[in-house]
Amino acid sequence: MKTSRRGFLQLSASSIIGYSALNSPLFSEIAEAATGFTGQIPICQHMTNSHSTQLTVLTNGYNPYAYKVYDTQGRPQAIQIWDHEIRKCYHQGIDKLYVSGLEPDNSYYLQVIDKDRGTVLDERKFKSLKLSSRPNVRFALVSCASDFFVTHARVMWDNLFAQKPDMIFLIGDAVYCDFRSPTTEDNIWRRYCETRSRLRHFRQPSLIPTLAVWDDHDYGRNNMCKTFKYKVSSKRTFDLFFGSRNTDGFKRTMGVGSQLTAFGHKFFFLDDRYYRDEGQSGGMMWGSEQQDQFLEKVSESSKPTWIFNGSQFFTSYHKQESFAKDYGKNFADLLTKLRKCDAPIAFGSGDVHFSEVCSVDPKYLGYRTYEYTSSAIHSINFPMQLVYKNPRREEFAWHHNFLIIDSTAGKNSIQVNARSINARNKVEFSHQAVIKRT
Secondary structure, three states, X not given: OOOOHHHHHOOOHHHOOOOHHHHOHHHHHHHHXXXXXXXXXXXXXXXXXXXXXXXXXXXXXXXXXXXXEEEOOOOEOEEEEEEEEEOOOOOEEEEEEEEEOOOOOOXXXXXXXXXXXXXXXXXXXXXXXXXXXXXXXXXXXXXXXXXXXXXXHHHHHHHHHHOOOOEEEEOOOOOOOOOOOOOOHHHHHHHHHHHHHXXXXXXXXXXXXXXXXXXXHHHOOOOOOOOOOOHHHHHHHHHHHHOOOOEOOEEEOOOOOEEEEEOOEEEEEOOOOOOOOOOOOOOOOOOHHHHHHHHHHHOOOOOOEEEEEOOEOOOOOOOOOEHHHHOHHHHHHHHHHHHOXXXXXXXXXXXOOOEEEEEEOHHHHOOOEEEEEOOOOEOOOOOHHHOOOOOOEEEEEOOOEEEEEEEEEEOOEEEEEEEEEEOOOOEEEEEEEEEEOX
């Protein structure tokens, strides 16, 4: 998103439509309703299958935590800290945990323990996830989570967890590193820790596996590409907070990208920043090596496929980044190659601070498909349908929202039921489609 986001974020609350509403009596009531359990320590569950899970825990100071995992009968499970880091610039760090020996679709409990006193500081429930048990999945599609929208940062995650998705897919701007902050390695780390501390995503009583890929703000600076000065350090930070290591059903790809094979589907999370050329330069969105690797993987089978990217794919909105607008030649080449693949493909994107469903004409891939854009769960929002016209658009929502998508894999097809959920826990729009490769 080329302009407006960073500028708008620095305006006073009273001057921004939507932000002023956060302090209204209506949203005060919503915030009051968002009560119940609040975890003491921020924890996130990441890649999970039938026999293992990976978790991250935000640590406090230089006093290390101990951990224990047990099942509903009190039997202990194997757990290890496989990566961790704390930096001198800030008082919080991260522990990455790997739990093995789980049984399919069972419930477990993670305890965080004060290592010196032996007391339990926090406890969370989580489940293993049998990835091959069925051909359907419910996932939450989420982008643009500014932690400065305090009320909605509380309400929206409670609403999302109430939908009980199998997995949560964060597809960009899960952290606003450049909000009121000079861009330095230390400030990027600080903003990751602050965001992890503030969002209720990480303080729920029952955890939900979360996979993520970044966009510009969690990369480090608005609209940055491969020339970003701190890209290597930023990648390390993102991997620590959101990354998973390779395991059954999951493979890391290039940059912070990854591939999930589960529930009869393939899901590709593409890194749209680390290798990205400047827009309008005749270059590439994903870089040649990442694109080639992706095309090789997507061509390996006919499994129904979702492709996720921070920037939108098919739109050409003024002053908004997109694959089609900024990398037109590259995008046309990509579509030509995807047309030859056997897998039916759906597209997911974020970034633009409104949600929409856009129809993709059969002339591109040989069959009708759709791009599902989910944005923003809590950040700047405006009624942009009044400004941005799109003949492909079938549904639109500009209030704070996220998408809940039920996706069912069929023979050469994907059956999709998508719903946009707002801060009042109401459906902003629903959209049903069958994407069928003929």
